[in-house]
Amino acid sequence: MELIRGLHNLKPRHQGCVATIGNFDGVHLGHVKVLSQVRAAAERLGCPALAIIFEPQPREFFDISSAPPRITRLRDKVRYLQEAGIDAVLCLPFNDKLRSLPALSFVNAVLLEGLRVRHFVVGDDFRFGCDRAGDFTLLQQIGTACGFVVENTHTFSLHGARVSSSRIRELLAEAQLARAGKMLGRSYAISGRVEYGQQLGRTIGVPTANISLRGKQPALRGVFAVEVLGLGDLPMPAVANIGMRPTVKGIKPNLEVHLLDYSGNLYGQHIDVVFRHYIRAEQRFPDLQALTTQIHLDIAHARNWFERREAADETYSA
CATH class of the missing domain: 3.40.50.620 (HUPs)
Structure with missing residues (x-):
């Protein structure tokens, strides 16, 4: 095309x-x-x-x-x-x-x-x-x-x-991923090339792949369990934050993704981030230590969700 x-x-x-x-x-x-x-x-x-x-x-x-x-x-x-x-x-x-x-x-x-x-x-x-x-x-x-x-x-x-872009925006703003996905005809996803960010995640032991949204406001915000496509044959589990990063005084909307079981250089890679499960709203924390603590809780939440989904899939298959 x-x-x-x-x-x-x-x-x-x-x-x-x-x-x-x-x-x-x-x-x-x-x-x-x-x-x-x-x-x-x-x-x-x-x-x-x-x-x-x-x-x-x-x-x-x-x-x-x-x-x-x-x-x-x-x-x-x-x-x-x-x-x-x-x-x-x-x-x-x-x-x-x-x-x-x-x-x-x-x-x-x-x-x-x-x-x-x-x-x-x-x-x-x-x-x-x-x-x-x-x-x-x-x-x-x-x-x-x-x-x-x-x-x-x-x-x-x-x-x-009625299926419309306006209604889908409303559903995404409410983190109703399943209902939005039915109207889209697919799971909601954002793709982009991994760019250099502030590299703050590395300093707290949680490296992230950063995707710039080019100043455009995203249709959804918060912290999500996601799957990343484009790094191999299978989707990779991850946790993502999409929004303004208020604790570190972000000035533009951004998508940050931490892959749960991956180590390597992602810069320049083009990936698809598929949103699977809402964890929480984006919020401002009093300091970096409080943010770090919450990030690790988010990671644990995401791991638990993926494990429960896998167990449910195995039960259904059996």
Whole structure:
């Protein structure tokens, strides 16, 4: 799959496609249904399936402090879009130029001149263009005049509950991992490359793998039992803290992971951190000694949880 950064990087092979557009934060089951419509139309027409996304997401551009937390980082979002059958992702930089573009100019620049779209799939509540003046009706009118089909999608529900990024954020904020996972269609995970941090963990005997969240607020916070993928054939048990690290005066959100039974240099490794069990909320401790004591209690909690899960799995298998 191709990641196309900006209209100027479009090639002739990307044109004549079936496309959809949105934030696709989380790439949840509702998104997957939309993407399946895109994939089906692309197969029927014998052309590429393409998703248009924005970076940053529009609400982050207008006010990062009030923007909703990210469910999915850009790298993960692109991977999940690929897994849903998308051939290419056009990532448009959301900036002053794009936000001030009138609806008709947006359609002309992106859908007509840029992509020469043949079929466009979009939610019937979709709004676009300067001041969100464009809507589904306008798209249909343009499609009829310019020779491409506009197909709408409808709300996707699971067990009577509407599946949406907003609802998944609420569930993650409440550490309801199982319910969020059902709406996502997979266990919640964050991936990233291990970077150098403060290396404080080493000084207290608890080395951590640090993954920067690039200033984006995470959708969940606290201490969790997690599994780490990417360091071998099997998941590795670990304990993770995601948040601001108030005791050590952290200034940006960060993900720190301590692997329970691993020693080695992880710097530069790309790992997936899968959140399995909530342990506690992030909190400020009076001093480093109190923090260290709690970290070891968290590690013991995580070990106990993994041991109980393994015992339950063995009982079930028997």
